[in-house]
Amino acid sequence: MDDNLYAEERRLKILELLSERKKVSVAELSASLRVSATTIRTDLRDLESGNFLLRTHGGAIEKPQTGFESNLRERAVENRAQKKQIAELALLQIENGDTILLDTGTTLRELARLLHQRTRLTVVTNDLAIVEILEEVPGIVVVVLGGTLRKGFQCTLGTSAQFGATKLTVDKGFFGANGFSLEAGATTPDLGQAEVKQRMLTMVQKVFLLCDHTKIGLACFAQFASVDRIDTLITDSLDSKMRNAFQEIDLVCMEAVPSRNLRD
DSSP: OOHHHHHHHHHHHHHHHHHSSSEEEHHHHHHHHTTTTTHHHHHHHHHHHHTTTTEETTEEOOGGGGGGOOHHHHTTTHHHOOOHHHHHHTTOOOOOOOOEEEOOHHHHHHHHGGGGGGGGGEEEEHHHHHHHHTOOOTEEEEEOOOOOTTTTEEEEHHHHHHHHTTTOOEEEEEESSSSETTTEEESSOHHHHHHHHHHHTTTTEEEEOOOGGGTTTTSSSSEOOOOGGGGGEESSSSOOHHHHHHOOOTTTEOOOOSOOOOOO
């Protein structure tokens, strides 16, 4: 196995154990993962630098904000105006006859509500609310990725959803995230959700990330896409520092309110 991949998987396991126990020691992690204490200390240092945990003497403790995710009812009322602006900008990237993927989430639902303005679309999604929005819209074929219902979020997870995603090819994929940064890429607090998003990415030709300004610069529990996997970031606004940083790596950024500097 590739050493970098192994290190990444080992660190995910550390975060899983930390989520279960709230506190872990270098000694128990070393024994559980069968690596040296020096390796574990390096892992903990790197995870702390990524804002995933807090190191303590001899171990680490959980950092709650990287593992918390409000449900969709709570998220639906957060930054609603910005999400609508982002959705309107994303709609401009969709042409009649496209085959697109819509990830789950409140911003993606705002985009789904606008799709009646296009015709001959095929929409692939695992979001049941998006399915309901599009059910009565003429000229749109909806492909639903099956799996296990994630209660409170109205979407499917699991092997069925992952299996279905590997068999399809989509022109454009529109994804949401709970955090997006240069270091951590696009992230979500839920490991199962990250795995499904990763499978969805394998079927998409061009990737759009829809993310309001409050999530830029944040890192959550699990990465589902590195920065270089994102073709276009669609957001409401970026501060000048983040805009310059993204431009340096040639990430295309589309802002609904580009002239405005929001104070996060």
